[in-house]
Amino acid sequence: xxxxxxIITLEEIPQLGSRVITTDTMNVAVFRTAKDEVFALRxxxxxxxxxxxxxxxxxxxxxxxxxxxxxxxxxxEALGPDEGCANVFPTKVEDGMVFLGLNDQSxxxx
Amino acid sequence: MSxxxxxxxxxxxxxIRTLEELFKLTTEQYEITVIGAEPHPNYxxxxxxxxxxxEKQLEDIILNDRDWYEENGINLLTGDPVVxxxxxRQQLTTEKxxxxxxxRLLLATGxxxxxxxxxxxxxxxxxxxxDIADVxxxxxxxxxxxxxxxxxxxxxxxxxxxxxxxxxxxxxVVHLLDTLMERQLDKPAANLLKATLEExxxxxxxxxxxxxxxxxxxxxxxxxxxxxxxxxxxxVMAVGIRPNIALAQESGIHCENGIVVxxxxxxxxxxxxxxxxxxxxxxxxxxLVAPLWEQAKVAANHLANIGIGRYEGSVTSTKLKVxxxxxxxxxxxxxxxxDETLVLRDPAMGVxxxxxxxxxxxxxxxMYGDTLDGTWYFQLLRDGTxxxxxxxxILFGQHDLGDxxxxxxxxxxxxxxxxxxxxxxxxCKGDIVDSIVKKGLFTLDxxxxxxxxxxxxxxxxxxxxxxxxxxxxxxxxxTPSKKPMCGCTEHSHDEVIGAIRQQKxxxxxxxxxxxxxxxxxxxxACRPALNYYLLANWPEEYQxxxxxxxxxxxAHGNIQKDGTYSVVPRMFGGLCTANDLRAIADVSDKYNVPxxxxxxxxxxxxxxxxxxxxxxxxxxxxxxxxVSGHAYGKAMRTVKTCAGKxxxxxxxxxxxxxxxxxxxxxxxxxMPHKFKLAVSGCPRNCAEATIKDFGVVCVDSGYELHIGGNxxxxxxxxxxxxxxxxxxEVLEYCGAFIxxxxxxxxxxxxxxxxxxRVGLQTIKDVLLDDAEMRKxxxxxxxxxxxxxxxDPWKARAEGEQGHEFKNIQISxx
Ligand code: SRM
Ligand SMILES: Cc1cc2nc3c(=O)[nH]c(=O)nc-3n(C[C@H](O)[C@H](O)[C@H](O)COP(=O)(O)OP(=O)(O)OC[C@H]3O[C@@H](n4cnc5c(N)ncnc54)[C@H](O)[C@@H]3O)c2cc1C
Ligand code: SF4
Ligand code: FES
Numbered sequence: 023x024x025x026x027x028x029i030i031t032l033e034e035i036p037q038l039g040s041r042v043i044t045t046d047t048m049n050v051a052v053f054r055t056a057k058d059e060v061f062a063l064r065x066x067x068x069x070x071x072x073x074x075x076x077x078x079x080x081x082x083x084x085x086x087x088x089x090x091x092x093x094x095x096x097x098x099e100a101l102g103p104d105e106g107c108a109n110v111f112p113t114k115v116e117d118g119m120v121f122l123g124l125n126d127q128s129x130x131x132x
Numbered sequence: 133m134s135x136x137x138x139x140x141x142x143x144x145x146x147x148i149r150t151l152e153e154l155f156k157l158t159t160e161q162y163e164i165t166v167i168g169a170e171p172h173p174n175y176x177x178x179x180x181x182x183x184x185x186x187e188k189q190l191e192d193i194i195l196n197d198r199d200w201y202e203e204n205g206i207n208l209l210t211g212d213p214v215v216x217x218x219x220x221r222q223q224l225t226t227e228k229x230x231x232x233x234x235x236r237l238l239l240a241t242g243x244x245x246x247x248x249x250x251x252x253x254x255x256x257x258x259x260x261x262x263d264i265a266d267v268x269x270x271x272x273x274x275x276x277x278x279x280x281x282x283x284x285x286x287x288x289x290x291x292x293x294x295x296x297x298x299x300x301x302x303x304x305v306v307h308l309l310d311t312l313m314e315r316q317l318d319k320p321a322a323n324l325l326k327a328t329l330e331e332x333x334x335x336x337x338x339x340x341x342x343x344x345x346x347x348x349x350x351x352x353x354x355x356x357x358x359x360x361x362x363x364x365x366x367x368v369m370a371v372g373i374r375p376n377i378a379l380a381q382e383s384g385i386h387c388e389n390g391i392v393v394x395x396x397x398x399x400x401x402x403x404x405x406x407x408x409x410x411x412x413x414x415x416x417x418x419x420l421v422a423p424l425w426e427q428a429k430v431a432a433n434h435l436a437n438i439g440i441g442r443y444e445g446s447v448t449s450t451k452l453k454v455x456x457x458x459x460x461x462x463x464x465x466x467x468x469x470x471d472e473t474l475v476l477r478d479p480a481m482g483v484x485x486x487x488x489x490x491x492x493x494x495x496x497x498x499m500y501g502d503t504l505d506g507t508w509y510f511q512l513l514r515d516g517t518x519x520x521x522x523x524x525x526i527l528f529g530q531h532d533l534g535d536x537x538x539x540x541x542x543x544x545x546x547x548x549x550x551x552x553x554x555x556x557x558x559x560c561k562g563d564i565v566d567s568i569v570k571k572g573l574f575t576l577d578x579x580x581x582x583x584x585x586x587x588x589x590x591x592x593x594x595x596x597x598x599x600x601x602x603x604x605x606x607x608x609x610x611t612p613s614k615k616p617m618c619g620c621t622e623h624s625h626d627e628v629i630g631a632i633r634q635q636k637x638x639x640x641x642x643x644x645x646x647x648x649x650x651x652x653x654x655x656x657a658c659r660p661a662l663n664y665y666l667l668a669n670w671p672e673e674y675q676x677x678x679x680x681x682x683x684x685x686x687a688h689g690n691i692q693k694d695g696t697y698s699v700v701p702r703m704f705g706g707l708c709t710a711n712d713l714r715a716i717a718d719v720s721d722k723y724n725v726p727x728x729x730x731x732x733x734x735x736x737x738x739x740x741x742x743x744x745x746x747x748x749x750x751x752x753x754x755x756x757x758x759v760s761g762h763a764y765g766k767a768m769r770t771v772k773t774c775a776g777k778x779x780x781x782x783x784x785x786x787x788x789x790x791x792x793x794x795x796x797x798x799x800x801x802x803m804p805h806k807f808k809l810a811v812s813g814c815p816r817n818c819a820e821a822t823i824k825d826f827g828v829v830c831v832d833s834g835y836e837l838h839i840g841g842n843x844x845x846x847x848x849x850x851x852x853x854x855x856x857x858x859x860x861e862v863l864e865y866c867g868a869f870i871x872x873x874x875x876x877x878x879x880x881x882x883x884x885x886x887x888x889r890v891g892l893q894t895i896k897d898v899l900l901d902d903a904e905m906r907k908x909x910x911x912x913x914x915x916x917x918x919x920x921x922x923d924p925w926k927a928r929a930e931g932e933q934g935h936e937f938k939n940i941q942i943s944x945x
Contacts, residue, residue: 030940038653038679042939049939056653073695076683078656081331085656087683087691090480092327092656101327122942 026114026121032058033118040075040084043122050111051075052120053095055082060113060120061095068093068106135163136235138435139224141214141379143168145177146408146424147240148196153432155204161436164206165232169213172264173198178421178556178589181453184267184295217383219401236435239380239391239399239406243373243419248283252345258367261292270368274299277365281305281354283342285312287452289370290329294454296368297333304335304362306342306354308371316450316461320477321484321500328457328482328619332650337362375410375417390417395442397431407431413445420448421556421588449510449555451503451591456616460506463496463513464488471495476527482619485527492520505529507595511551553595556588561599568603576600618657620649625878629665638670640677654680661879664766667802668874671916678933684764687936688924689746692739697746699738700763701753702799705773705791705811706734715756723749733770733808735761747937751929759923762800766880768870769808771795772820776813776830783813785830790859791819794828797863798870800921801913804877804886807870822850825873825883826866831855835862839869839895840887848884851892854900868899868906871913 035041035054042065043050049065051074059082065075072088082095092101098108112123140147143166151164168174172194179193201208209230216225217237225231245260247253257273259266273280274296282293285307293303305312311322326336337356345367346353353363375390386392386400390412397405397413407427409419418424423446433441449462467473467488476485483501487494487509493516497509508529512519519526547553549562567573567582579596580587586596616622623631628647637643640662644654654662659680666674678686689697701716716736720728726740741749750760762769771794774780776787791811798809810821811828820843821827827838827850834857838850853869856862872895877886887895898905928937 027942029942034935036679036935039935041935044939044941070693071695073691076687076691076695078659078682079679080653080655080659081651088693090656092479101323101330 025124027124029120029122031118032060032115032120035060035120038079040079042073042075045124049073049075050122052113052122053079053084055079055095058115060115062111062113062122063093063095063098064109064111066108067091068098068100068108074108136161137233138162138164138236138238139232139234140164140166140238140240141224142238142240142242142408142410143170143172143174143208143210144240144242144408145174145195145421146242146428147238148174149425149428150238150240150407150431150435151204151206153428154435157432157436157438159204162236164204165209166201166206167209167212167214167226167232169211170263170265171211173201173208173210175264176588177263178453180261180264180267181291181295182590184270184292185298185455186295187455190264214379217379217385219383219385219404222403235403237404238431238435239385239404239410240408241376241379241410243375243409243417245369246372246374247369248342248371250342250344252347252351253369255345255347255351256349257347257351257365258345258369261288261368261370262373266368270296270366271299273366274301278302279304279364280366280368281362281364282368282370283354284370284372285309285336285338286315286370286372287313287450289368290325290334291453292368292370293334294329294332296366301366302335303333304337304364306337306340306356306362308339308341310338312336313452313461316465316498317459317500318465318486318498321459321461321486321498324482324484324500325452325457325459329454331619331655332456373409373419375412377410380406380410388412395430395444396434396439397427397443398434405431405435413443416445418446418448420450422446422448422558425556425558447514449506451506451555451589453589453591455622456619458499458501458503460497460499460503462506462510463494465496465498474523474527487526489519489523492518492523494519502529504595507551507553507555507592508547510555511548514552553599554583554585554588554592556592557584559583559585564596564599565603568600573600617661618655620651620654620658621647623647625661628662629669629876632665632669638666638673640666640680656682660685660766664802664804664879668916671919678936685766686933687743687746688750688760688764688928689741690764694740696740696742698763699741699746699749699753700731700733700735700761701758702761702770702795703735704795704799705771705788707773707788707792712756712758715753715758719749719752719756722752731763733761733763734772735763735770737763744937744939747929747931747934750925754923754926754929758925759799760925765802766805767803767807768798768801769806771798772808772810772824774811774813774818776811780813782816783830784832785813785835787811787813787819787828787830790828790830790835790862793859793863794866797867797917800923801870801874801917802920803870803874804879805882807873807883809866823847824850826869828862834858837862837865840883840892842882842884846884851887853896864906864910865899867913868909869895871909871916872898874913874916875909 040051040053050062051065052062054060065073067074067086069091072086074084076087077084083092085092094101098110100106114121174196176193176195182188212226212228214224215227223233245262259269280296280301280303282289282305285305293305296303311319312326341357343357344355345351351367353361355361377387377391380391381387391399391406391410393399393406393411393413399406408424427443430441430443452459472489474487486498488496494513499506547561551561553561564583564585573579586593617625663677663680683691723745725738729737731737771791773788773791777783807825809826810819810824812819812821813830821829822838823841823843829836836855837853839853841850842848
């Protein structure tokens, strides 16, 4: 079951940008698109672990800063010729507050 | 002697091409009649895609107008299909009951789009993509309706979908399999293609099987096998073609999948020949024009009673005609057991190339993003060339690595004369060069008219232009070869820069709106470029967009492989004091810097800094008097100096002092690419000024100014710009040169390729011969520096963009 944790207000994430959430076990990147959609991925590129939070966000994808893999924010999957997938975490926004769903499953894959 | 009667059934590409070939051999032998079901003269069916996309008009694609038929004495019947052939009487009948006799007959009936026979397939608004009538139906739908579905993610389907999107429709492509264009592409290339098309707004439903077309009279939706439904106002079925053999079958001509012909293009009835998509030759039915042209040649040869040509089948290659997408595929691109594959992937450039190699011969090729060498690979494939001698560099293409800037032309020059350039028309490089030289051709249109190269699908246009350029050299008036900036637009860098200036566009949204960008917020390639262009053009007004900068420029440090950053404080002219070094040592202790190094740019690099620590570290450095070294930016980097007159026994001028002045003038400036300077105190050139973007070599009588040098990947020695007498002049020329580069170069183009592209002379014309222009460039540079020389480190130490450097801590559940 999801365990909704309030993280940060929407305003504090730059549009087309991200913030990094540090948990006990890993970093999570929380992205905000131009349309104020919010997505969260484990902050590690499926290629060589590059910090996706530091990439350029466009549409609903992010380009990894290390070798330019393009990752779909919704599914965590690499777009284009590359294959790989970053872990996705559920998010929701209520009254301007962003919640992150950290569940048992995500703890496992972490 | 009375002429024999030749009747051609099918007024399309293969039939009429056969007549053109025949006329090269004889014009006297036959009295010719052509009968076509369509109401039009012969047109270029391939170009229906660009017509649909609005890139061409119908009148542009007519291959043979009605005058042509008249001039050649051809009796033309259009809009009246043949319905019956009576082979015993050698007679045929049309729908409008015309009866004609023939001595020889040529069947060129092409093929029909396959319409999946699901319930509802005959509703209004369900069509194929084959002829002008289909295109007209689609254009009408686009102006009256919103939604379209294209069934079939192959070549035709994607071209149809692309066209409908261009016409403003909301288009979903439904594909049965999980890979687009599976007959031409492997999975990685197909994924790249899909991603690019998605960026252009195309939607996909993969692995979806159509079960029923919904609606009353007109289609209003589709139901799939899994029960899901989608709304739509138009359905284009592009799931394949079937040779059009009904007429032949009914008249008892042997058919299997197509009309069966032998190597002389004769059917089982020796009086009846057949060419084009309707034929089956050695068990293969073709669906592209290149093989049809070969068939046409052979058929013409036999119709002219010369009787020596044989058609022995074709190997085909494919390109997709969607503007902005470079894609090439040929041969067996799926490896079998025992095959080797050579793969090159450059995700940053969006390039993917794969060659399938068996016994040192290329068996197949798939290329995406950079297809210039497709022709070469295709030639190696067809010739069965042994590639072992160059297989370790084969993926980099055929061009000569020792030359900067002339990439495409050199690659073309390296092609042998029998390399095929135009796959559609089978025109080799040698044919094109010959026509250019012998007939004195200067334009692309001339070459098209004389050789037919690039006149069918047009995807070899770039190659033909390069051949023109390398054959006629300076005399060639290039139709500006337009390479789109990225997949988000069809506009080139120059067009974008021009629009920003002329239309006074001052925000990224304004640029994207005005130039009709295909994506709402661009991509990782165009956003940094636009941000730079706007900044360079409107230094006083434009508000820099941090989210459009690559992380290095956003975080003002080089990101390293482990996600930490490096810090390189500026040391003007490479000079430093004991206090400077002490301050750096203290900072290094305080933040546990794991490694320090003296860089090639004469300053000190502190590696392995955590992002969160950057602002505090910068604060300490800032208090000790340092500013950012911009070692991370597409920006002015360093000024390298040598010891110079103060100490060195050979020094002629104060090279360190001048270096400091140059660095004070130029630091902080954003550039199209990195920009490096150096000042050497004498021609021994210890500061290596002749491989810098701007280099100064001091001599007894003054200063030599050098431009356009590059160390790095491809070394280029500078060009000498001029010699000046005073330091003030050095500064002015330097500022003016930089500003010209900042205003005119394409983003990510360093001075070396830029100088080669625009030519040294154009730069000299402005900087040397036009003092006023030089001065105004220099003034513009100084103006922009007022806004650029704000130390980004200090600003961030004081809290600017604070969110960038702060993480949020939570305890995981
Ligand atoms: C630190 C330094 C190496 C050193 O320790 O000496 C260095 C480090 C990097 N260089 Fe360099 N270059 C350094 C001097 C040079 C030089 C020598 C010079 O400037 O005199 C050259 C050749 C001269 C030239 O540029 O013409 C050089 C040619 C390159 C190139 C190839 C550029 C080209 O146009 O061919 C790249 C790649 C690029 O820019 O795309 C590059 C890229 C890089 C990057 C930024 C790679 C990257 O994109 O992340 C390296 C960052 C390392 C890091 O993690 O911090 N570096 N690099 C030098 C920093 C100089 C400085 O103080 O700012
Ligand atoms: C949109 C589109 C894009 C394409 N893009 C490419 C490409 O990029 N590269 C490539 O190589 N190929 C491409 N093709 C394929 C290419 O157009 C065909 O291979 C080529 O046109 C086939 O020529 P053909 O003469 O056999 O048939 P057609 O050109 O179809 O000519 C057959 C003609 O016969 C007429 N006809 C049929 N039956 C009768 C009858 N009973 N009586 C009288 N007339 C009759 C038909 O109406 C038609 O006009 C494309 C095709 C389409 C539709
Ligand atoms: S090149 Fe000339 S100025 Fe530079 S250090 Fe050597 S001798 Fe001195
Ligand atoms: S680590 Fe992300 S692209 Fe290499």
